[in-house]
Amino acid sequence: MSGIHTRFQMQLESFVLDAEFSAPATGVTALFGPSGSGKTTLLRCIAGLERAQGSLQVNGETWQDDKTFVPVHQRLLGYVFQEASLFPHLSVRANLEYGYKRIQSAERKVQMEQVVAWLGLSHLVERGDVASLSGGERQRVAIGRALLTSPRILLMDEPLSALDTNSKQEILPYLEGLHRELNIPVLYVSHALDEVARLADHLVLMEKGRVIASGSLRETLARLDLPTAHFDDAGTVIEADVAQQDEKYHLTRLDFAGGYLWVGKVDRPFGSTVRARVLARDVSIATQAPQGSSINNILNARIDEMRDDGPGKVLVRMRVGDSQSLLSRITSRSRDHLGLVEGMYVCAQVKSVALM
């Protein structure tokens, strides 16, 4: 049984944590929910830092059940805390080597040079004092330190939330590299939807200590029955390939199953995959292909579902092609005016696409 299978129960101060979910053996699984929904506690239970009733299997190994409780230091995991928590009495290098030294040399699959190159640490390694590092640099060192234990699973507890916007921007590209560089599952706790949309492949949605939904990021973000659909920045994610560069207009065509999107020039090689996010508030609906529109991207879509979204607002889930969903937030007046019903074919006008 590969992947992560977990179920935990624990009495917390204001509610009961009763969470069960499975996550695949690869990719980034986001534990997403509002502050105080038990995400961090759940992650700490998985690490063994918190002792709760329950069971946990990781890649076929039992870390906890009724009879077993593998102590934290014997679990082959990497943990990145919200604050970098570097050891202040050790140099940057000694911090990085702390876990590396404590595993058998045969187990050392991740090497110092790799981590240094990947996280851009070359100018930091010889820094003596960790206090001289910026917030973003510290968190990169902390991530490197965790990776150097060659973990079988990486647990990250809101690694960006303690950072300012600049540091976030500095560190996000490295986190995106997790997909490419790591062949291990990552559990990523966050309460920021944009971060999740950017980094995650799978989504576990939590509310008041319970898992209310879990599944692939694309499908889960498109579900209208979940609270995520009603966020101001609700939207769907599209994985697309760079298909054409238009030098004259400085545009790039991104192809995905079901159509294509023109976006501002993307400096990525032909054929490379990019992730784009289309927010519900940036999509409008027309019943006929509009004439003389300034909007570049107009996609043929079919309405799958409609749901009220607060007074006077409606959320519309549409399908483009076979599998790609789009959300649109319109007024109920427009719905009635246009006579929109489920199953109807419409034109989705995409006003803006956020590339990630």
Add this chain to the structure above:
Amino acid sequence: MSSLSPEDLQAVWLTLKLASVTTIILLLTATPLAWWLAHSRKWYKGLVSALVALPLVLPPTVLGFYLLLVMGPQGMVGEMTKALDLGTLPFTFAGLVIGSVLFSLPFAVQPIQNAFEAVGKRPLEVAATLRAGLWDRFVSVALPLARPGFLTAIILAFAHTVGEFGVVLMLGGNIDGETRVLSVAIYNHVEAMEYSAAHVLASGMVLFSFLVLLGLYLVGARLARVTK
């Protein structure tokens, strides 16, 4: 210092020996106790804290008096030591060490406990996720981070033992080479109106105490900068 008699020298040596042995024993006993106090959530933690702090408020003579009773021939500990063929502890160096350790316990436990509490759980959790076992975490993370607390504990325990008088007098008396420490020797000189001899010892003690403390504080300040 020419007027230092062999008996006085003996007292100086005995005092240093007592303070050193006491400090070493305190470090070994206070560290686990402080660790437990810093991390335990047991209901009787408050009880233990209060007991540890008791010597802070008790007059040393009270502590000495009860130790004398407990370790004396009719006391619980006394019966035990007699049964083990060790004789009784009062009026011996070993008895003095026991008295000093109890007397200075809070001075060692509290700074170390505060230091462990200041270190907090997080660095230890981080170390655990980096494959360090319990003992490893303690040695590689908790101890170095709590170093300022240990230095304070050493300074206070040593200095406090050097200056001890009441417990010694109640428990150890005045036996030359066995229990007559500096403070008692000074007291004897004053009793005998030998003020100049008392001066030599007393001023020497002032100077020595000052130098030890100064040295340790300087080292401590440097260490605190390094570990910050």
